[in-house]
Amino acid sequence: MSGTAPVRMPAAARRAVILEAAATEFARNGLAGGRLEVIAEQAGVSHPRIVQLFGSKKKLFLEVVDVTFDKIEAVFERAEPTLTALGDAYVKLLRREPSTGLVMLQGFAAAADAEVQVAVRRRHLDLMKAIARLTGADALQVRTFFATGLIQTVSTALELSERRADTAWSAWILQLVAPAGQDD
Template sequence: MSEGAPVRMPAAARRAEILVAAGVEFARNGLAGGRLDAIAERAGISHPRVVQMFGSKKKLFLEVVDNAFDRIEAAFERAEPTLVALGDAYMKLLRRERTVGLVMLQGFAAAADEDVQQAVRRRHLDLMKSIARLTGADGLQVRTFFATGLIQTVSTALELSERRADTAWSAWILQLVDPSPEKHISDES
């Protein structure tokens, strides 16, 4: 094989490599500013090959957003089933994989696009339901958990001091919640 020739790898491995490259690009530039040629270059393949595998920039973006939500869900599934432990697992994920929080924020930012809005809304609501299922939290507690998580996501993205984004602060906020009698999350949560 000549120097500089692309390395052949299984399609699943190539797809995963493209998703990582796309995660970096979309975390930095969002859906509107993300460039498929930059993703292809970072992944070491051609731009047409990216299009062939994913169909469009928006479809690739949505897969990257799904991947970020999948990573959050997996972190929650591995954690002790309490809101504080899930918050801690989320913060560890954000610190370890910076693109996860940035991609999630880019998904919210691109919600003016109806397809993106529907996909992100679905994943957001599914994650809320998972948190309720895992922890037994009621609707108010889950909404408070998400509000706290959004502050942590922004604090981490902006690299604010640890004091503003630590788990102890989150636990304090969650303890302030006056639990409501509802036990299940609806789509209106």
């Protein structure tokens, strides 16, 4: 028996630790390759405890996807309500928390699973509506915002951000489609 007792933490804090460990594991390995054993070890809990809390690996994955989309939406809510400012806030989030973009990409990659597809599609569409609500952007502007966001996500995931002018290009594209009366 080891000399240290397990650390007791409130359920909400333990859940947050598990979700953070799961985000790291799923960002690296996706739904199919992510391992609950690795998540449990990183979070300092047992594998059965994760199953008890989340039900299954897929449900944990979907919760991580939800947390990721929540983070993105929260960053957008705090930003100045222009497409360029939201884009800048998103890039800063990707650089600060690289697993954010990777989890989003893994959510899209796992969309061959019908349950994952429904959940990710719902969150994606909700985020599109939030962009329109926050900025007044029309459908074309929102699609353009998401297209440039995907380029930023991939560039960040591949660590191309400092080697390419994607950020400047994205800002230029977003300025082209900015709603009338917005000076970005």
